[in-house]
Amino acid sequence: MWDYSDKVKEHFFNPRNAGAVVEPNAVGEVGSISCGDALRLTLKVDPDSDVILDAGFQTFGCGSAIASSSALTEMVKGMKVEEALKITNQDIADFLDGLPPEKMHCSVMGREALAAAIANYRGEEWSDDHEEGALICKCFGIDAHMIEEVVRANDLSTVEQVTNYTKAGGGCSSCHEGIEEILFKVLAEREDLAPECIAEPEPVAAAPVEPEPARPAAMTNLQRIRRIEQVIEMLRPRLQADHGDVELVDVDGKTVYVNMKGACAGCQMASMTLGGIQQRLMEELGEFVRVMPASAQQSQPAVSRGH
């Protein structure tokens, strides 16, 4: 059985706002082809103030689809239409204290029904702007469509590169075969590359994904720390996109101490994230550094004992 949070179970067993609202003036009907679920969202919007007065859902779907629908109706009631449009599928999942990766598409369906209903209210035509493929990486919830896009856009040729770009394949490794199949397909389409090259990727391909930065000449301490700050500042938006964050705490010789915040704090993959930051810093600084959580500095002031 799925590992559902208590809140998901609660919203499934006691769904809020089930059924259609009376005389709705905004209706959104969407389905997720990947699992056959479908949702009709009906809203009653005050035409003068644009405030959503009432919301109701009808869902053909699994436990988390019903819970996501219920959560969505609770979230939007009392909101202005514009505010409601800012709700992301991640917000719906967060409202429910998270969803299993395979079930994130249930929250996507909720987000889409909302967009469709608001378009309907405004008399606009809603068209779906995202495509969903088969889920490949269960550890990070990355689907085939996304991997294919990234492989094409960046001319990737190894699993390791795909992991660096999308995180897919960076966890339990069980999806490497699936990623290789996508690579094989895309590479086969490329005329300049014979398909054999993925069978035996060049060993160096794993190395820097980004072009080699020019190695700066010896920096002063201050320049060096500023550079470290800049690199971390550059990486933050990506972490923030996943509801996490990182902050520079201290630099002690070759060790850089950081604080993992938000969703990054306590994430099982925190050490991988740290590894990524370390890799980037080394590329930018052109020297070896070790990135450690600041908590390690407090407990191990002298020499840190690995990760």
Next chain:
Amino acid sequence: MGDIYLDNNATTRVEPEVVEAMLPFFTEQFGNPSSMHSFGNQVGRAIVDARKKVQALLGAAHDSEIIFTSCGTESDSTAILSALRCQPERREIIITTVEHPAVLTLCEHLEKDGYTIHRLKVDGKGRLDLKEYASLLSERVAIVSVMWANNETGTLFPVVEMAEMAHAAGVMFHTDAVQAVGKLPIDLKHTKIDMLSLSGHKLHAPKGIGVLYLRRGCRYRPLLRGGHQERGRRAGTENAASIVALGKACEMAMEYMSFENTEVRRLRDHLERGILAQVPNAFVTGDPDNRLPNTCNIAFEYIEGEAILLLLNKAGIAASSGSACTSGSLEPSHVMRAMGIPYTAAHGTVRFSLSRHNTLEEMDRVIAAVPPIVAQLRKLSPYWGENGPVEEPEKAFAPTYA
């Protein structure tokens, strides 16, 4: 009131007698059957005895035709890969669209390696077209692998007849019988079946023990090489305690064979009639006239299986579903799709699979619990109106699919 377990096609409870039989092989007779000393001298004998009991249940001509493996999946893989290795000039395999993933996924993999896989289609009741099958048999086919009973619907395939046809065409025949063994009388010595897979945990033995039946004279190549165990046909130290347990479970399955086909069948029919009498827009999937005595698969239209299971579980009832969302893969059951069951019903299929431990009182509790659960979910469904499905559901609710 205890919880009600109706998911015996997934796995069964190990019988207390079986547990009792296997325990000494953890604590006293823990030696390696290959060793010379007294810690293992009875283990070899116990394995011989267990092998004879499995032989008896399968009606095999010789006990040496029984090879102990770790599970049904291993037996399936061993059988198919062995046939390919023995006959490298044969590059085709015949299976069905509704096989267990143990066969289906392996064959998909082999397809990538250049083998041709013929997948026999089924009709709306899950039945095969034997004419299509006959037309595919040729000297290019290395092996036919067809399940004896379908795990989702319980529908039986005519494997005895199909094995005769394969034999006449000079083609090896394997059957995945993990759902059939212990529920149907089997007499392999009077069939032309070359190989058969069974799995201990489907018949009240523990998980982690399986059998590959290999007809004497059938060409064979082992999957695992190493030691001399199982006459070199499956290397690896024997799982002695579980082998003993499987022997005991097979002995008990023989004793309960008629019970499974009378009492269990009666309970299953009672449950099925009781639910269908009260729930509108529900139907039995598969072939009701030709199926396992313990299995009943009902499609509840316009609602989704996982939601039903969650509510059943809350009511203390364990069942399973062919819905996409229970599988982890998010793919709706390939068995339901193969039978052409519409989306809105395929997602709402629930499988109730009984064992000899279920009671009439339990069936009545399930019959009472199901209708309100279905009604509760239909109330949430966009396809359902006040008292029944909305008129022309496909038109009344036509979502934009992402």
